Amino acid sequence: MALLLWGIFGVDMNVWLDAFLRLQIVVIVMTVTVMGLIYIERKFVGRIQMRLGPMRTGPYGTLQSIADALKLLTKEDIRPATADFWLFELAPYVTFVPVFMTLLVLPFMEGWFVRDLQLGLFYIVAISGVTVIGYLMAGWASDNKYALLGAVRSAAQLISYELPLVLGVLAVSMVAGSLNLNDIVIQQDTVPNLVLQPLPFLILLTAVLAELSRRPFDIPIGESELVGGPWVEYSGIRWSIIFALTEYAGLWAFSIIGALVFLGGWEWPFGTRDFWGDFDFVYQLVLVFSKSFLLILTMMWISATFPRLRIDQLMAFCWKILLPFGFLQVIINGIVLTYVEDSETARDIVLFLTSGALVVAMAYVIYLATRQPSREERVGAALAARSAQ
Amino acid sequence: MIGVLRSLTATMATMMRKPVTIEYPSKHRKVPERDRAFPILLWDFEVDEPFCTGCHACERACPVECMTVTMKDNPKHAEGKSKRRKILDEFYIDYGRCMRCNICVEVCNFDAIAMNNTWTGHELSSVDRKDLVMDREQLLALSKSKQIRPWVPS
Amino acid sequence: MAIDPETQVEREFETQDLFVNIGPQHPATHGVFRMVIEVDGEVVRDVVPHIGYMHRGGEKLSEHMDYRQAIGYQDRTEYLSQFNAELCYVLAVEKLAGLAPPERAEYIRIILTELNRVSSHFMFLGAFGTDLGVFGTSFTYAFREREHILDLFEEVSGDRLMYAYFRPGGVAWDVPRDFKERVEWVCKQALIGADDMDKLLTDNEIFIARTRNIGKLSIEDAIDYGVTGPMLRASGMKFDLRRDEPYSIYDRFDFDIPVGTNGDCYDRYLVRLAEIRESIRIVRQAVAQMPDEGPILPERMPRMLRPAAGEVYMRCEDPRGEYGLYIVSKGATQPYRCRIRSPSFCNLSALKHMTVGHFVADAVTILGATDIVLCSVDR
Numbered sequence: 068m069a070l071l072l073w074g075i076f077g078v079d080m081n082v083w084l085d086a087f088l089r090l091q092i093v094v095i096v097m098t099v100t101v102m103g104l105i106y107i108e109r110k111f112v113g114r115i116q117m118r119l120g121p122m123r124t125g126p127y128g129t130l131q132s133i134a135d136a137l138k139l140l141t142k143e144d145i146r147p148a149t150a151d152f153w154l155f156e157l158a159p160y161v162t163f164v165p166v167f168m169t170l171l172v173l174p175f176m177e178g179w180f181v182r183d184l185q186l187g188l189f190y191i192v193a194i195s196g197v198t199v200i201g202y203l204m205a206g207w208a209s210d211n212k213y214a215l216l217g218a219v220r221s222a223a224q225l226i227s228y229e230l231p232l233v234l235g236v237l238a239v240s241m242v243a244g245s246l247n248l249n250d251i252v253i254q255q256d257t258v259p260n261l262v263l264q265p266l267p268f269l270i271l272l273t274a275v276l277a278e279l280s281r282r283p284f285d286i287p288i289g290e291s292e293l294v295g296g297p298w299v300e301y302s303g304i305r306w307s308i309i310f311a312l313t314e315y316a317g318l319w320a321f322s323i324i325g326a327l328v329f330l331g332g333w334e335w336p337f338g339t340r341d342f343w344g345d346f347d348f349v350y351q352l353v354l355v356f357s358k359s360f361l362l363i364l365t366m367m368w369i370s371a372t373f374p375r376l377r378i379d380q381l382m383a384f385c386w387k388i389l390l391p392f393g394f395l396q397v398i399i400n401g402i403v404l405t406y407v408e409d410s411e412t413a414r415d416i417v418l419f420l421t422s423g424a425l426v427v428a429m430a431y432v433i434y435l436a437t438r439q440p441s442r443e444e445r446v447g448a449a450l451a452a453r454s455a456q
Numbered sequence: 457m458i459g460v461l462r463s464l465t466a467t468m469a470t471m472m473r474k475p476v477t478i479e480y481p482s483k484h485r486k487v488p489e490r491d492r493a494f495p496i497l498l499w500d501f502e503v504d505e506p507f508c509t510g511c512h513a514c515e516r517a518c519p520v521e522c523m524t525v526t527m528k529d530n531p532k533h534a535e536g537k538s539k540r541r542k543i544l545d546e547f548y549i550d551y552g553r554c555m556r557c558n559i560c561v562e563v564c565n566f567d568a569i570a571m572n573n574t575w576t577g578h579e580l581s582s583v584d585r586k587d588l589v590m591d592r593e594q595l596l597a598l599s600k601s602k603q604i605r606p607w608v609p610s
Numbered sequence: 611m612a613i614d615p616e617t618q619v620e621r622e623f624e625t626q627d628l629f630v631n632i633g634p635q636h637p638a639t640h641g642v643f644r645m646v647i648e649v650d651g652e653v654v655r656d657v658v659p660h661i662g663y664m665h666r667g668g669e670k671l672s673e674h675m676d677y678r679q680a681i682g683y684q685d686r687t688e689y690l691s692q693f694n695a696e697l698c699y700v701l702a703v704e705k706l707a708g709l710a711p712p713e714r715a716e717y718i719r720i721i722l723t724e725l726n727r728v729s730s731h732f733m734f735l736g737a738f739g740t741d742l743g744v745f746g747t748s749f750t751y752a753f754r755e756r757e758h759i760l761d762l763f764e765e766v767s768g769d770r771l772m773y774a775y776f777r778p779g780g781v782a783w784d785v786p787r788d789f790k791e792r793v794e795w796v797c798k799q800a801l802i803g804a805d806d807m808d809k810l811l812t813d814n815e816i817f818i819a820r821t822r823n824i825g826k827l828s829i830e831d832a833i834d835y836g837v838t839g840p841m842l843r844a845s846g847m848k849f850d851l852r853r854d855e856p857y858s859i860y861d862r863f864d865f866d867i868p869v870g871t872n873g874d875c876y877d878r879y880l881v882r883l884a885e886i887r888e889s890i891r892i893v894r895q896a897v898a899q900m901p902d903e904g905p906i907l908p909e910r911m912p913r914m915l916r917p918a919a920g921e922v923y924m925r926c927e928d929p930r931g932e933y934g935l936y937i938v939s940k941g942a943t944q945p946y947r948c949r950i951r952s953p954s955f956c957n958l959s960a961l962k963h964m965t966v967g968h969f970v971a972d973a974v975t976i977l978g979a980t981d982i983v984l985c986s987v988d989r
Contacts, residue, residue: 115467116750119477212628282743283816286971372467373460374816375743377971378652430457437459437815459813466809467747476754488761490786492768519679557682557774562782571768609783 089181093170101315102132104363108315111364112371135307142303147210150300154208159301159308162201165194166317173323174249176351177333187248188236191324192229195278198313199225202287206297217296220378221280221287227385228277228284234393235271239264239328241400242418248324252332257411259331263418266396266425268329270389275321276366277381279314283373284381318363326358388436392429396422484575489607492556493577495549495569497592498606499599505532506596507568508544514560514569522553523560547595551580551588561608570606572598627655630970634663640737641984645961645973652969657962661955664988672948677703677778677915680948685772687950688986690733693719693726694928696776701857702924702935703778707917714904715780716859721793721896722766722775724889728800729759730929731882731889734981735807738879741978742820748810755803762796778915780907790897797890804886812883821875825964825976828873835960839931839953840885841980844870844877851927862899863892875979882981885929914943928953930981950989954982 106121106129113120121128146155169191171181184190199222206218239260243251251260261268277284288296298309326332333351376384399421407414478485498507510527530543560569571577576598582588598604628649634642642663648656668687672680681696688695697719704711711719732752739748760770766785767775775782786792811817827837832845842849850867852860868884870877919941925934931953938947957980964980965973 112746114475115471116746117470117473117475117754118750119475119479122479212630216628216630282745285743368464368467371745371747372463372810373744373814374739374811374820376816377820377969379969380819433457433815437818457815459815459818463810463814466806469809470747470751470806476757488765488768490766490768491764517679519675519682555682556769556772557679558768558782559678559774573768 086181089179090171093181097167097170097316097319100319101312102136104315104319105132105135105311107363108367111367115368115371136311139304139307144305145300145302147300149210151208151210154204155300156305158201158205158208159305159313160201161204162198163308163313163316165197166313166320168194169320169324170316172248173320173327174252174332175323175355176348177249179348180249183247183249185245185247188240188246188251188328192233192236195232195317196226196229198278202297205301209297209300211300214297214299217287217299221297224277224280224284224287224378224381227382228274231270231385231389231393232274232278234390234397235267235274236328238267238393238396238400241397241404248327252327252334255331256334258415259329259335261329261331263415264329264396264400264422265419266392266422266429268325269426269429270393270396271325271329272362272366272369273389275318275325276369277385279317279321281314281318281366282370283375285375286378286381318366319359322359322362322366323355325362326355330358330362332358388429388432392425392432396425399425487573487575487578489573489605491571491573491577492558493572493574494551494554494556494580494590495560495595496572496577496598496606497544497547497595498568498570499596501602503532503538503540505530505538505540506544506592507566508547509540509542509566509568510544510547511542511565513563513565517559517563519557519559520553520555522550524548544592547592549590549595551590552585558609567608570608572604573607574598574604632973634660640977640982643977643982643984643987645977647965647970647973649970654965654968654970654973657965657973659958659961661958661984661987664984666985666989668989669948669950673945676943677917677945680945681776682772682774685774686985687952687989688928688930688933688983689771690983691726691730691929691933692771692773693723693776694926695933696773697723697858698924698926698928698933698935700776700778701926702922702937703915703917705922705924706920706937706939707778707915709779709908709911711780712905712908714901715906717896717900718781718785718906719776720858720860720863721893721900722763724892724896725759725762725793725796725800727889727929728886728893729756731886732756732759732800732803732807734882734929735811735879738978738981739807739811741974742817744811748807751803751806751810755800758796758799762792765792777907779911780905784906790900793893793897797893800886800890804883808883812880818876820971820975821879821979823872824875824968824972825979826873827960827964831963832873832960835963836956837931837960838956839928840878840881841931841957841960843868844881845873846871851925851932855925857924857926863895865889865892875975878979878981882929916941916943925951930954930983930986931957950986952986952989954980954984954986958982958987 109131110120110128121131124130124134146152172184172187172190174180174183202221202225203218206214206216206221209215240246240251242260242263243254245251245254276282280287288298298306301309333354400418403414403417403421407417499505500507508525509530510525512525512527515521515523515525525547526545527542528545530538530540532538532543533541556571558571561571580588599606630647630649632645632647634644644660644663646658646660647654648658668683672683675683681699684695684699685692700719703709732755736749736752736756739752740746763773764770766789767773767782827835827841827845829842829845829847832842832847837845838849846869848867848869851857852865853867865888866884868881868888870881917939919939921936921938923934923936925932927933932951933953934951936947936949936951937945940946961977961980964976968976
């Protein structure tokens with residue numbers, strides 16, 4: 068496959084040139100995907116809300132993203148006079164670049180990535196923690212009370228939700244035995260990790276929504292109160308770097324990670340059998356992209372449905388529910404992987420059962436925390452004929 | 457957890473329904489017969505003059521005082537072609553002040569004024585507020601074109 | 611407690627409370643309403659509402675209009691529950707002038723008023739979801755049902771929001787022929803819409819966590835502040851003017867009064883959702899009882915209404931509470947004084963009591979659950 072793609076350049080290429088070309092391909096694909104995702108979100112959320120979404124720019128509104136991008140590029144660049152110049156200018160980039168850097172270690176097909184790091188997952192989690200600094204920079208440099216409030220809230224949220232993120236991927240890498248994304252995918256040839264580890268999947272889904280500040284965790288950019296949060300003073304292309312690029316590139320990047328790590332990537336269900344010889348990469352790409360697309364749709368669906376959590380409820384949910392269960396999962400994984408050595412199927416079954424049991428336990432704990440009298444009692448009490456007052 | 461899943465199924469159900477959007481301005485919703493846009497004057501085709509005699513009844517009844525009416529002697533009455541002794545001279549309605557309450561239509565003794573129940577009554581935006589003051593010809597234009605059936609309450 | 615390194619004396623941190631201005635231009639304040647919240651960290655210490663941005667001198671204007679012209683003004687005061695305001699006004703004038711509306715007109719008025727209550731509660735459901743952060747879903751569900759109801763109103767009166775359809779003594783003109791079938795269809799759609807909102811929000815744990823135990827108001831406090839309507843019923847008091855002081859023909863219908871237990875925002879939401887269903891019950895009974903033919907204005911209706919000198923205070927159950935009209939007549943065609951007792955204004959007076967001690971995010975929730983209409987607050 069490498070031959071096919073680099074045939075015109077020859078197999079033996081300068082390492083830097085090779086990396087540079089791969090980087091360009093990732094940049095182009097990311098830009099196109101981000102524009103496509105913005106359009107898809109608007110149409111999808113519109114359908115959920117029984118309306119049409121963009122229809123007038125281009126056939127069925129397909130050129131809407133391009134129109135938006137052009138509009139934002141030509142907007143006036145406003146900067147508050149009392150804003151801290153360098154922090155204000157650099158904040159969007161500090162937020163975006165780490166998200167982009169997570170794309171560098173993802174194998175989109177078998178053996179194709181910009182850089183093959185043995186510490187793939189660890190690198191991803193570490194680098195996506197740098198975005199917090201960008202939020203704080205923006206909030207402080209904007210010289211705005213609302214921005215500061217939003218930035219402080221978002222810093223607390225982002226730092227807190229990195230822990231469940233780490234625990235989720237840690238649990239999976241324990242099962243796979245490696246932090247290298249390529250190995251994790253290869254190891255899923257019979258059964259995807261979603262079946263083996265449903266709890267880390269749910270934890271990852273929640274933590275990713277929180278890391279991207281999407282509903283139901285969008286209290287920093289709470290549109291109903293502190294409109295815009297730390298980014299309230301940004302306009303034009305800088306605003307679009309955050310809200311369009313960072314959010315959607317992050318959404319895409321994390322859903323690719325989810326597809327590779329949990330849904331089996333390009334390995335499940337067909338494995339590395341040679342279907343089409345040199346053209347194997349076509350179906351591998353299609354598999355990876357469609358699985359990530361499924362995850363993206365799920366996240367958009369969740370975002371469009373739920374009200375937002377208040378900041379203290381958010382933190383309580385992270386520290387009191389997600390984190391303990393994440394730890395439990397890691398501990399149980401360790402126990403199972405050490406002591407169940409009979410066969411691979413037995414190990415798989417035990418992992419599935421234990422993780423499933425933890426999911427049920429977590430659902431029960433959430434139920435206890437938000438326990439209400441049953442629906443009949445609630446509505447009945449509302450309608451019950453009380454003695455005349 | 458169950459409640460959360462219930463919300464998700466609710467949105468999944470609505471996603472399957474047909475969207476309710478009507479793509480304005482390429483498609484227009486049908487307005488009902490009684491739709492009240494802004495007042496227009498009616499043209500009497502038999503005698504070829506407006507129904508309005510300029511009697512000031514609507515001008516007095518208007519809550520926001522948006523009309524100005526003047527009457528004159530009807531030349532056609534002197535010729536014997538029309539029963540109306542007086543006829544409308546000038547009629548100004550300021551659409552910017554009109555509150556579309558229908559009272560002018562109710563008090564008119566001659567059924568000379570009616571509410572515009574077509575889409576043209578709703579698509580009246582202009583750049584200058586002075587353009588919203590309609591004079592006699594603009595008010596009679598729609599009726600003269602025979603394109604509407606105005607509804608006057610009995 | 612910090613220890614000053616120089617003098618080794620314990621000193622508490624000196625902090626200053628932050629004043630957050632949820633300003634007149636804001637997506638969540640339901641109109642031009644300004645709240646200045648004094649915040650200690652995240653906890654609200656004080657709320658100062660600033661109103662008056664929409665004051666248009668309505669009561670003064672009503673003194674220069676006769677009894678038919680002023681009906682348009684009542685629409686614009688309560689712009690979400692217009693028929694309720696118009697009904698209160700025409701009932702007050704009928705009391706003053708001694709007019710008795712015919713049967714068919716009474717039934718038409720009740721049907722339209724209750725459907726207006728349904729549409730107003732739908733608007734509340736939509737806006738409440740948006741305040742809480744459900745980006746657009748609850749809003750579009752609510753507006754879809756409102757569109758059905760508003761289409762029906764357009765077929766009857768000609769306008770979608772400012773009807774000016776009721777008159778002292780009856781209604782201005784008769785309803786179209788297919789009125790009963792259309793009303794039945796609208797009722798069916800409204801129930802589907804109410805079920806949609808129910809499935810979306812009521813059991814949702816996040817929604818419950820955001821609204822449970824927020825903005826509690828006990829019955830005694832509610833009565834002290836003059837709070838009426840669904841807020842009072844959510845606190846636990848079963849008081850509804852349609853049942854306790856029946857006006858028009860409400861005593862002929864059979865309906866329940868939903869009452870809450872806790873007095874928090876969740877109960878207010880549940881009470882309003884239940885009231886939608888009760889209103890549809892009333893509408894269906896009225897459609898069944900309505901005579902098919904009949905006059906809509908009394909036979910001897912004076913052209914220019916000149917009620918006898920006197921005063922009247924008429925109160926009705928608006929979707930927001932008690933909408934009261936105090937009209938003084940000196941025998942002329944125009945009232946001498948027309949005073950509006952606005953339910954939103956009185957409900958808003960309890961805002962500080964409900965909000966202090968909660969978080970900033972809850973302030974928006976509580977304001978949303980109070981369901982104010984700015985034109986009514988400011989008149």
